Amino acid sequence: xxxxxxxxxxxxxxxxxxxxxxxxxxxxxxxxxxxxxxxxxxxxxxxxxxxxxxxxxxxxxxxxxxxxxxxxxxxxxxxxxxxxxxxxxxxxxxxxxxxxxxxxxxxxxxxxxxxxxxxxxxxxxxxxxxxxxxxxxxxxxxxxxxxxxxxxxxxxxxxxxxxxxxxxxxxxxxxxxxxxxxxxxxxxxxxxxxxxxxxxxxxxxxxxxxxxxxxxxxxxxxxxxxxxxxxxxxxxxxxx
Numbered sequence: 001x002x003x004x005x006x007x008x009x010x011x012x013x014x015x016x017x018x019x020x021x022x023x024x025x026x027x028x029x030x031x032x033x034x035x036x037x038x039x040x041x042x043x044x045x046x047x048x049x050x051x052x053x054x055x056x057x058x059x060x061x062x063x064x065x066x067x068x069x070x071x072x073x074x075x076x077x078x079x080x081x082x083x084x085x086x087x088x089x090x091x092x093x094x095x096x097x098x099x100x101x102x103x104x105x106x107x108x109x110x111x112x113x114x115x116x117x118x119x120x121x122x123x124x125x126x127x128x129x130x131x132x133x134x135x136x137x138x139x140x141x142x143x144x145x146x147x148x149x150x151x152x153x154x155x156x157x158x159x160x161x162x163x164x165x166x167x168x169x170x171x172x173x174x175x176x177x178x179x180x181x182x183x184x185x186x187x188x189x190x191x192x193x194x195x196x197x198x199x200x201x202x203x204x205x206x207x208x209x210x211x212x213x214x215x216x217x218x219x220x221x222x223x224x225x226x227x228x229x230x231x232x233x234x235x236x237x238x239x240x
Contacts, residue, residue, distance in 0.1 A: 003056040005037050007215040011105065012040050012054050019116050027116050041066070042112060052115045053097075060103040063111050064090060070115065071098060077114050081107055167212045173220055174206045181225035188230050205231045 009032055016030040019042075026045050033039040044050040052074075053064035065074040078100045079085060086098035102108050106123060113120040138146060183192050183202035192202030204225040210216030226234065 003060060004215060005040070005056055008054060008056045008061065009040055010215065011108075012042065015109065015112055016042060019112065019118060027118070028112075042115065044116070050115070052112065054108060054112070057101060059101045061101070061105065061108050063100045063102055063108060064097050065115070066097055074111070074115060078111060081110060167218070169212075170218050173218055173223060176220055177206045177223045177225045178202075178204060180220075185227035185230050186224040187226055187234075190227060193227055193229075203228075207231050207234055 013030045028042045041051050041053045050070040051066040055062040065071045090097035
């Protein structure tokens, strides 16, 4: 499904904040053309005014290095990242601004980090996805195979640094959803399973029906106050 202009704009603005926060100074700024709204980009602040377009397309995202120096810098990286040459040119007759199509936002993040010349860090979402993939494989193995690996495995876990994008949610939306629920899960209609230690209020979790990461609104119409069980089902269960 094609990503929308609004979704890409939100992602690029957050990505610019992430890149700048990593160095505690502004290295890029997000930009959207007034006339052609799909022309969303990251612009280098200094010393060279390079530009990396990140646009919505039917397969996910188009990534387009614009300035000649950035094309020369990024083309080998994008070929290695995608395993392919560019799809086409923005200006075909002049063979300017090559376009790569990326399906995964994490690959767009990698391209943006390389564009800004900042060492790439995996996001928490990628680490969780990799863990789920490994867990799925481990579950397919026999208990004997798992126990053989456990016999030689370290009991001290490795650590890594991650970057994560956090949405600053409106507390009034959460408070009003909890008030509306009045202590009862808005899916199963059962009372909250326990009272919170902090203030003795019923424990419910406010869930976005359409994820904020997918362009969902932080509004009362897009949230439900759920018990922990229904909240987990909403994220991980089979849709009935």
